[in-house]
Amino acid sequence: MRFFSIILFAVVSAFACAAPASAKVVRDVIYAEAPGLDPGDVRADIYIPEDAEDAPMIIMMHGGAWTFGNKQNALGMFQSDYFTDQGFVFVAINYRLAPGHPFPAQEEDAAAAIAYFHEHAEEFGADPDKIFLMGHSAGAHMAALVAIDPDYLDAFDLTPAVIKGVVAMDSAAYNLARTGHDGDIPDFYHPTFTSNDQDVWAAASPTLQVEESTEIPPFLLLYVNRAVAPSRAKELAEALNSAGHKAEARLVKNRDHKSLNERLGAKGDKAAPMIADFFRDQLDD
Numbered sequence: 001m002r003f004f005s006i007i008l009f010a011v012v013s014a015f016a017c018a019a020p021a022s023a024k025v026v027r028d029v030i031y032a033e034a035p036g037l038d039p040g041d042v043r044a045d046i047y048i049p050e051d052a053e054d055a056p057m058i059i060m061m062h063g064g065a066w067t068f069g070n071k072q073n074a075l076g077m078f079q080s081d082y083f084t085d086q087g088f089v090f091v092a093i094n095y096r097l098a099p100g101h102p103f104p105a106q107e108e109d110a111a112a113a114i115a116y117f118h119e120h121a122e123e124f125g126a127d128p129d130k131i132f133l134m135g136h137s138a139g140a141h142m143a144a145l146v147a148i149d150p151d152y153l154d155a156f157d158l159t160p161a162v163i164k165g166v167v168a169m170d171s172a173a174y175n176l177a178r179t180g181h182d183g184d185i186p187d188f189y190h191p192t193f194t195s196n197d198q199d200v201w202a203a204a205s206p207t208l209q210v211e212e213s214t215e216i217p218p219f220l221l222l223y224v225n226r227a228v229a230p231s232r233a234k235e236l237a238e239a240l241n242s243a244g245h246k247a248e249a250r251l252v253k254n255r256d257h258k259s260l261n262e263r264l265g266a267k268g269d270k271a272a273p274m275i276a277d278f279f280r281d282q283l284d285d
Contacts, residue, residue, distance in 0.1 A: 023047045023048055023049055023050065023080065023081070023084040023090075024047075024048045024050070025045060025046070025047055025048070026045070026046040026048065026124065027043075027045045027046075028043045028044075028045070029043065029044045029045075029046060030042055030043055031043070031044050031093065031112055031113045031116035031117070032109065032112035032113070032116065038096075040094065041094055041095065041096045041097075041101075041109070042093075042094060042095070042096070042109055042112065042113075043071065043093075043094045044071060044091050044092065044093040044094065044113060044117075045071050045072070045091070045092045046089065046090070046091050046124050047080040047083075047084050047089070047090040047091075047092075048084070048089050048124055048125050049084045049085070049087055049088070049089065049125070051125075052087075052089055052124070052125025052126065053125055054125075054126070054127040054130075055087055055088060055089050055125050055126050055127065055130070056087070056088050056089070056126065056127065056130035056131075056132060056164070056279060056283060057088065057089040057090075057091060057117060057121055057124070057126035057127070057130060057131050057132065058083055058088050058089070058090050058091065058132045058133075058134050058279070059091045059093060059113055059114060059117060059131065059132070059133050059134070060075065060079065060090065060091060060092045060093070060134045060135065060139070061093060061095065061110060061133070061134070061135035061136075061138075061139030061140075061142045061143050062074035062075060062092065062093075062135075062136065062138075062139050063135070063136040063137025063138045063139045063140070063261060064097075064137070064138055064139075065137070065138055065188065065191075065192070066097060066098045066103070066106055066138045066191070066192040067097055067098050067099065067191050067192065068097065069097075070094050071092040071093055071094045072092070074136075074261075075092050075261075076261050076262045076263065076264045076265065076266075077262065077266070078263070078264060078265035078266045078269070078272075079092075079264050079265045079272075080092070081265060082264070082265025082269075082272050082276075083265065083272075083276070086276045088132075088276075088279070089121075089124055089125055089126040091113075091117060091124075093109070093110075093113045095109035095110060095113075095142070096109055098191040098192035098194075099191040099192070099194070102191070102192055102193070102194050103192050103193050103200070103204050104152075104203075104204070106138075106142050106192075107142060107145055107146050107149075107152050108152060108155070110142045110143070110145075110146040110152065111146050111152035111153050111155060111156060111158075112156070114131065114133070114146065114153060114156075114158070114162065114163065115153070115156035115158055117131065118131060118158065118162055128162075129162075129164075130164055130283060131162060131163055131164060132163065132164050132165050132166070132167070132279050132282070133146070133147060133163055133165075133166045133167070134166070134167045134168075134169070134275065135167075135168055135169065135171075136169040136170065136260065136261040136264075137169070137170060137171055137257065137261070138171070138173070138192075139169075140168035140169050140170060140171035141168070141171040141173045141174065141206065143166050143167075143168050144166060144168045144171070144174060144206040144219070144221075144236065145204065145205075145206045145209065146160075147160045147163050147166045147216060147217055147219075148160065148206045148209045148210055148214065148216055148240075149203075149206070149209040149214075150214050159214075159215060160214060160215060160216055160217060161215040161217070163217040164217055164218075164279070164282045164283065165217050165218045165219070165220070165278060165279055165282040166217055166218070166219045166220070167219075167220045167222065167275050167278060167279075168219065168220075168221050168222070168233075169222045169223075169260055169261065169264075169271075170222060170223050170224055170226075170229050170233075170252075170257050170260055171229065171232065171233075172227075172228040172229045172232050173189065173204075173205075173232070174205060174206050174207045174232045174233070174235065174236040175205045175206075175207040175208060175232055175235060175236070176189065176193060176201040176202075176204050176205045177198055177201045177202050177205055177208060178205075178207075178232075178235075179228070179232075180198065180201055183196060183198075184196055185201060206236060207232070207235055207236045207239050210236075210239045210240055210243050210245070211243065212243045212244050216240065216243075216245045217282075218245070218246035218247065218278075218282055219236070219237065219240055219245070219246065219247035219248070220247075220248055220250065220274070220275065220278045221233040221234075221236060221237050221247065221248065221249040221250070222249075222250055222251075222252050222260070222271060222274070222275075223249060223250070223251060223252070224251070224252055224255050224256055224257055224260055225251065225253075226256065226257055229257070230249075230251070233249040234249045236249070237249040250274070252270070252271045252274075253270075255271065
């Protein structure tokens with residue numbers, strides 16, 4: 001039985017990481033270089049639709065509590081297939097993980113990935129003016145913060161205006177200062193946000209970094225029916241709208257935190273078409 005389980009796991013894992021038949025895959029592209037930086041931490045896989053030219057590009061940031069996961073094992077089985085079939089170049093990135101690399105390392109890597117693919121988009125059949133961000137859980141927090149706080153992209157002489165839209169899926173960390181209590185944040189967040197300094201929590205909270213003066217892209221904040229996530233998504237959407245930006249928080253029914261990501265793009269899934277339509281709407285504006 002144990003042998004059968006191992007074989008089954010290997011088959012499922014291979015399927016999960018396989019490219020769609022119609023897509024070309026370029027694996028392990030290094031998107032950042034710096035002294036002491038492990039190239040494995042900053043690699044990306046790019047899934048390219050057949051005959052792609054000037055295609056929109058999605059940069060996907062995986063979840064895993066900022067401490068585990070990578071561009072393959074934390075990506076749903078169906079995402080790259082679905083979005084390339086919809087005509088998007090789909091990029092899945094690694095990034096540095098805590099506790100070895102606490103905040104803001106992850107945001108710095110997100111910005112580096114955006115800068116790299118903005119510069120090299122055409123090499124992968126994409127249009128540099130049609131870049132979208134997507135993330136799940138910790139990745140949703142990363143995508144939101146790098147699109148809201150301009151300091152990260154400013155390090156690459158870019159602004160959040162290079163991002164056409166953001167889909168953030170089911171993070172509960174948009175406002176760490178509100179999540180914190182009694183001078184601390186829950187243990188779950190400690191490996192990444194190690195300090196008990198509330199200024200650090202505020203800096204790491206997309207909701208608290210929203211400014212009218214920043215050209216923030218439109219947001220679609222998807223959430224499931226679980227504790228904290230709905231209120232945090234609605235709070236961020238309200239902060240963005242109040243500052244003159246576009247944002248919507250929307251419930252995804254019949255999904256939990258894990259299945260929202262794992263089933264994204266599967267047959268019958270309603271979240272992936274919602275996302276594709278949202279991205280297309282931004283291209284029409």
